[in-house]
Amino acid sequence: MRETNKVFHLAIPCKELDETVTFYEKLGCRLARRYDDRVTFDFFGDQVVCHLSPENVDREPTMYPRHFGVTFLEKEEYDQTLEYAIKEELPFFKKPMVRFKGKQEEHMTFFLIDPANNLLEFKYYHDTSMVY
Template structure:
């Protein structure tokens, strides 16, 4: 289990710092730092750094195998994030759905796509033992 003194770090490419900053702020992420070539966010308690790298943008992203996101342990927090994404008119890559219905690993999920075609998944497992 993760200790509270650790923060996961993820670096991803972006094509435009301004639109990237706008997207992540609308998602509720706190801007931590901004430089000429990157922006850093508090992404739900972890660190996401968006590096200006327009030549590395995936023009045809697919959900699998490359995406990142949050697995919520609290359904209300998942619901609030979904409601917030809808309210802020953030672009969905895949609308909310239930995966593995009727199985122990059943979970609710939705995917957003940021301005640089990075895919973000948000999910909630009904059985907390299935998180890992």
């Protein structure tokens, strides 16, 4: 189990810093640092660094094999994030849906797409034993 003294770190490409900052701040992420070649965010308690590298942006993104996001343990947090994404008119890659309906691993999910075509998944499992 994760201990509170650890922060997960993820580095991803971005094509332009200003639009990246706008997207992640609209999502509710706090800008922690900005340099000429990257921006660092508090992404729901973890660290996401967006490196300026337009040549590494996926031209036609697909959900698999590469995406990242948050699995919420509280449904209210999932609902709040979804409502916030709608209110801020963030671009959806996949609208909210239920996956594996009727199975133990059933969960609610939606995907956003950032300005560099990075895919972000947000989900909530009804059975928290299925989180891992």
